[in-house]
Every structure is written in structure tokens, then in C-alpha cells.
Amino acid sequence: MAGRGPAPAAQKRRRNKPPAASELPAEGYQGEFPPLPASYGVDTKQTLTERDDDGEEVQRTVTRRKQIRYLHDTRDWYETWARSPMAATFTGVEWNRLQRLARLVDAYYRRPSKELACEMRLQEASFGGSPLDRLRAQMKIVATDTEGAPRTSAGSSSSRRSRLSVVK
Numbered sequence: 001m002a003g004r005g006p007a008p009a010a011q012k013r014r015r016n017k018p019p020a021a022s023e024l025p026a027e028g029y030q031g032e033f034p035p036l037p038a039s040y041g042v043d044t045k046q047t048l049t050e051r052d053d054d055g056e057e058v059q060r061t062v063t064r065r066k067q068i069r070y071l072h073d074t075r076d077w078y079e080t081w082a083r084s085p086m087a088a089t090f091t092g093v094e095w096n097r098l099q100r101l102a103r104l105v106d107a108y109y110r111r112p113s114k115e116l117a118c119e120m121r122l123q124e125a126s127f128g129g130s131p132l133d134r135l136r137a138q139m140k141i142v143a144t145d146t147e148g149a150p151r152t153s154a155g156s157s158s159s160r161r162s163r164l165s166v167v168k
Contacts, residue, residue, distance in 0.1 A: 029087035
């Protein structure tokens with residue numbers, strides 16, 4: 001009768017098996033990526049005091065859009081992320097998010113603060129900014145040979161054993 005007893009060996013499945021880690025190229029992303037815009041807009045508010053028709057003072061708030069050019073350090077930061085191994089998996093959504101994060105980085109370079117540093121660390125963690133972040137996200141950076149196949153490391157047990165010989 002179906003459903004009774006243990007499943008045949010061919011049908012057994014490990015339900016708690018972790019998914020395979022996604023492999024990222026060690027040489028980094030070599031493709032095209034959206035450039036960082038030259039500047040970004042920031043709203044500034046200014047309070048103006050004017051006189052109305054009756055001669056009374058009236059305060060009015062004016063909002064103006066100011067364009068700020070990205071700093072050289074911010075452009076270097078963006079280029080580093082764009083050429084990182086993690087960028088090989090970026091879609092349009094991630095590129096958009098990285099460009100928004102560039103505004104925080106630019107603000108931090110202009111006037112460092114603990115709050116900006118914390119937010120930058122948090123956002124970069126979701127991109128795989130540190131080895132621990134990549135481990136949590138199950139990302140693995142793999143060196144490849146000239147044909148594009150994964151390279152085995154020189155210290156692997158199979159390469160060490162191949163050099164051994166039996167001595168009598």
C-alpha cells in the first residue's frame with residue numbers, strides 16, 4: 001500500500017540540506033555596468049521674510065533643488081563595487097540600489113558620521129561586502145583558469161596525494 005514504511009533509497013531526500021553556494025568569478029565583473037551620474041539633487045529649504053500688501057511681515061518657505069557633484073572618492077568606491085565579483089550577479093534593481101547607496105557614501109565622505117557609517121555597513125552587507133556577509137549569503141568566490149573552468153587549489157588533498165609514492 002502506498003505511503004507505508006520507509007521510502008525506497010532512490011526516493012529519499014534530505015530536507016535540511018543547505019542550497020549550493022553561488023559561485024562568483026575571482027577576477028571580478030568584466031561586463032558593462034550603468035555609470036554613476038555626474039551629480040544628484042538635494043532639496044534645500046530656505047525661509048524668506050517678506051512684507052505683504054498691508055505692510056505686515058510674512059514668512060515663506062522656499063524649497064530649491066541643488067545639484068551636487070559626486071566626489072572622486074565616491075566614484076572610486078562605485079567603480080570598485082562595479083568590478084567586484086559580487087557585481088556579476090547584479091540585476092537592474094541592484095545597480096539602482098548601489099547608485100542610491102552612492103549618495104550615502106558621498107555624504108559620508110563630505111561629513112563623516114556614525115549614523116551614515118552604520119547605514120553604509122548595513123547596505124553593503126546585503127551586497128556581500130565582507131567575507132562573513134558572503135558566507136551568510138552563500139556566495140563563494142572561485143578562481144577560474146583560462147578556459148573558464150574552476151581551478152583546484154594547490155593545497156587540495158587530491159593534488160598532495162598524487163605526488164606521493166610508496167617507498168620500500
